[in-house]
Amino acid sequence: MIDSQKSLYVAFYAAMVFYARGLVGEKQDAEDIVQDVFFVFFEKPEIMGEIKSHKAYLYKAVFNRCMNYIEARRRAKYVDDIELLNACDDVTPESILIWQEREDELKEAIEKLDGNQRKAIELRLEGLSYAEIAEKLHICTGSVGQHISRATRKLQEYFGTTQKKSTSIQKKVAYSVEYITFAASNN
DSSP states (O other): OOHHHHHHHHHHHHHHHHHHHHHHSOHHHHHHHHHHHHHHHHHOHHHHTTOSOHHHHHHHHHHHHHHHHHHHHHHHHHHHHHHHHHTOTTOOHHHHHHHHHHHHHHHHHHHTSOHHHHHHHHHHHTTOOHHHHHHHHTSOHHHHHHHHHHHHHHHHHHHTTTSSSOOHHHHHHHHHHHHHHHHHHOO
16 A cells, blocks of 8 residues: 555545444444445546545545445345245235235325326336436426325325334235335435
C-alpha cells in the first residue's frame, strides 16, 4: 500500500465503518463492505487522481455497497420466507382453495385503489421502473414511490395483515402483499 492509500485508509476507515454499520446494522458486515470499497478503490490507482473529493467518493461507494447488500439480504429473506411458506404442513386442498380466493380478492382490492395508486402498482408489477411509471403517468418519480407506498398500506389494511396474530391464510395474503411491496420497491 502506498503512502497516499494508507493515509486515506487511516483517515476514513473507522468513520466509514460507523456509517456503514448505521445502514446495515452489523459491525462485521459493515467492516466487510468498507474493506471491499477500499480494495476496489485501491485496485484502480488511476482514478485516485481524477476524483476531486476522495471522502465524498468513498462515502458514496460505501453507501451504494450498503444498499446493494441490503437489497440482496431482503431478496434472500423473501426467498427463504416463500420456501418456508411452501413447506407448511397445514396446506390442504381446502386451504389452497381459500388461498386462490384470497388472490382473487387481492386483484379486486388492487382494482379498488385510487387512480394513480392503482396504475402505479399495476405498472410496477409489470416490471416498469419508477422513472418509466412517472413518464407514463406524467408525474414525478417521487410521487410514484408515494403512490405505491400508499397503495401497499391500503392493501395491508384491507387484508388486516398489520395485526401481530394472524391465521395461516392471512399470512399467505400478507406474503402476497409483501411480494407486491418487494416488487414495487425495486427500482
